[in-house]
Amino acid sequence: MITQNCTPLIRLLALLISATSFACERAPEAPQPDAAGPPTLAPKTDAAEPPKDEVSSRHAVKFTGADGQTRSFSLAELIEHVPTHEVTVHDPLYDKEKTFQAFSLRELIPYGFGQTAEALADQDIVLGALDGYTVPTHGARLFEEGGYAAFADEPPKGWEPIEAKKADPSPLYMIWVKDSQQNEQTHPRPWQLTEFALSSHEALYAHASPADLPEDDPAQRGYALFRQNCIVCHSVNLSGGRVGPEMNIPQNITEYRSRDFVLAYISNPEQFRYSQMPAFSHLSEAELASIWSYLEAMKAQKIELPGK
Ligand code: HEC
Structure with a gap:
């Protein structure tokens, strides 16, 4: 160059x-x-x-x-x-x-x-x-x-x-x-x-924010990480990308996947299956844990879809 x-x-x-x-x-x-x-x-x-x-x-x-x-x-x-x-x-x-x-x-x-x-x-x-x-x-x-x-x-x-x-x-x-x-x-x-x-991310991702939680809750840190790294591909309450699966509705991912699986999957998806999802091996244990906290917190904030 x-x-x-x-x-x-x-x-x-x-x-x-x-x-x-x-x-x-x-x-x-x-x-x-x-x-x-x-x-x-x-x-x-x-x-x-x-x-x-x-x-x-x-x-x-x-x-x-x-x-x-x-x-x-x-x-x-x-x-x-x-x-x-x-x-x-x-x-x-x-x-x-x-x-x-x-x-x-x-x-x-x-x-x-x-x-x-x-x-x-x-x-x-x-x-x-x-x-x-x-x-x-x-x-x-x-x-x-x-x-x-x-x-x-x-x-x-x-x-x-x-x-x-x-x-x-x-x-x-x-x-x-x-x-x-x-x-x-x-x-x-x-x-x-x-x-x-x-x-503002409120405007872009209206329904993905863990709005009800205090600023110092680990889920808020997890939400910041999710916005930086994941939301281009994954939606939460249909706010976000369409490349990967929706994470909250009708079932929250923490309701049908184990914590161990989700954290291991994020670090290195290819150990399970090949897909468009890149590995996030640089995320620390604490960061992965806060992403889990965020996903889990959204369970209590599902949006209602008309007619469903
Ligand atoms: C470039 C797009 C992309 C990015 C960025 C991305 N993912 Fe994914 N993710 C995918 C795709 C596509 C799948 C589905 C793969 C499949 O079906 O085999 C997936 C699957 C998953 C799964 C497994 C779902 C299941 O039920 O098996 C989890 C958990 C996940 N992603 C979490 C995350 C998290 C958390 C981040 C951010 C740290 C992230 N992803 C970033 C594309 C992405």
Whole structure:
């Protein structure tokens, strides 16, 4: 992975000429003695330009606070203020090695919200795509080393269409570079990513909270761990992800599974069966115990489903 520095002027120029195809390392005034190929900064002539308003909405990236206030930036503004990186990675959606121009999420998101990474790390952040697709995630996850938002494909080709829909992934495509970050459930890869929105977990996971318990109850610690590690895949009272089984209704998992089984399963699911669930071998005995306390506490807080 290489980090490169482009002067803001060059970045802006590149963007004005063609939003998706440029190479920062070649300044326009740099001599090109061999003049072998077309200049990297040449505008695309072979593709029809999309309508202007589509370009502007595609290229706006929004950061919405918990109060609903939105700060909106064009890609050009972000490129001017946030460091850019060239990232080469084997991309699972394209299924080949790709080079992207990208922002590090650790640098982009704090800039967008105008807040420090420390302040945002503990927040639930919902990612929004142009087509309305949303995925809830967590600040600490997004700020892991290795998380990027790509804004341009390998120059000089422009964006290669992505997935079966052959969609244009702009304005942003989220990529993760580490081997440990290749599970899409824990490290989502939305394309056409256009919004980061802070959300309270009360709003996101309305029914998963052990609301009736005091703050210092171990179940509250367990709930915090469950939100950080599990809720992307597991729901409690149908609040949360759909990849793994629901944990509370109609039966709470502690009503039909033993404590020993559940704790052993969380630490290393593959000792029982292969599935999409990753191992949580780093969780301590005390942390596992608090997750159990949380699950058990939710037994007393089942939601009622209409008609059941
Ligand atoms: C990437 C998604 C994912 C994450 C993250 C995840 N799980 Fe799972 N989990 C699954 C899937 C899928 C299954 C079902 C596996 C199967 O049916 O074989 C499962 C199964 C389980 C089971 C066994 C249920 C049973 O009755 O056999 C438990 C317990 C469990 N998960 C707890 C957790 C806890 C606690 C966490 C967080 C520390 C967690 N899981 C994180 C996907 C996930």
